[in-house]
Amino acid sequence: MSILEQIKEQVISGNANKAREYTESAVVEGLAVSTILNDGLIAGMNVIGGRFKNNQVYVPEVLMAARAMHTGLAVIKPLIAGAGLKEKGVVAIGTVKGDLHDIGKNLVIMMLEGAGYKVIDLGVDAPREKFLQAIEEHHPQVIGISALLTTTMTQMKEVVAAVKAQCGEIRVIVGGAPVTPKFASEIGADGYAADAASAVDVTNRLLEATT
Template sequence: MAEVLEQLAKELFAGNAKGVAELTNKALAEGLKPSEVLNDGLIKGMGEVGVKFKANEIYVPEVLIAARAMKAGMEILKPKLAESGVEPVAKMIIGTVKGDLHDIGKNLVAMMMEGAGFEIIDLGIDVPAEKFIQAVKDNQPQLIGMSALLTTTMVQIKENIKAFQDAGVRNNVKVLIGGAPVTQKFTDEVGADGYSPDAASAVDKAKELLGIA
């Protein structure tokens, strides 16, 4: 049984969406629990993608292809996980801030987080503070991820954090920020909880902020 999961992780790393879907079905048909297929197959494969991406051994296109393969497996697994009562590691709201239309970095982070077992609510691009606040109220997440790719939109992160405080939701969530111009110094200045220089590091930082092993 371990063989099918090993193969599943390999096919995901290789970005073979069809193979991932077939092996996910096969693993379930062999009687493996949905949580096992998720953790020892899909998450394991995506974890390897994160390690290689961090080490610059693979690049954005390979990550996107692997993430697409992960999605193929998740579509089959999601209803099974819900049936068996498997909870996500944590819930995260993510979006690119108001005035900024960049989404590749944000999408990569969302994929990496999903690949690590987080439930992701993606608000898209050009997201105003009000939309983040409403999403927090509606979804009760543990984490907010904000991305800014321009120095001109970076200030929006500061505005948003102030708006979260004014709306009374800031203390309920950890705020993780990132994007090309964002630095640790800026993170400290605006009062965010954490900063990630790249998508692969975002998972580690998120787990660290939430105290997840």
């Protein structure tokens, strides 16, 4: 089994120690960080996602897989973020109120940091007020909003409206599995991305357009 398949398997089986070990080995072997991320860690999480959907595994297995994935992410995070890139801008990002999913948001954070942005993590279950407070404190150019539940994606509209009312110049990007480009434009967001790498592209584009 290749090292990427090993990483994937360890995430699927929720073995955090092994996921870390194999991720470390992959780094030592010189595999690209994006390959380790996409073909190892995320690939494993996608398998668990499918099984969860089909009721083949339940919440405890998913939590264990998420923990194993985070352990692997911790290994590669300094490689993505530690390239000493000049700060491009400030992005504040959180998962909306009522929603505890943060794996995708954390990936977006890692990729943005890797691309040279300072990122303020507003965590999960973040009410509208938390986004507004972050604007006061950190003066971000971009606000990112994540939602993974169809029941919580409606919160995004409220956050977008509140952010725009507080500061019309701030660009808002949204994402999460149930979010679509159509929904994003309907709620007045400036950008949408289907994955973490595209989130960086969209952020770059929005900031280029304002400068």
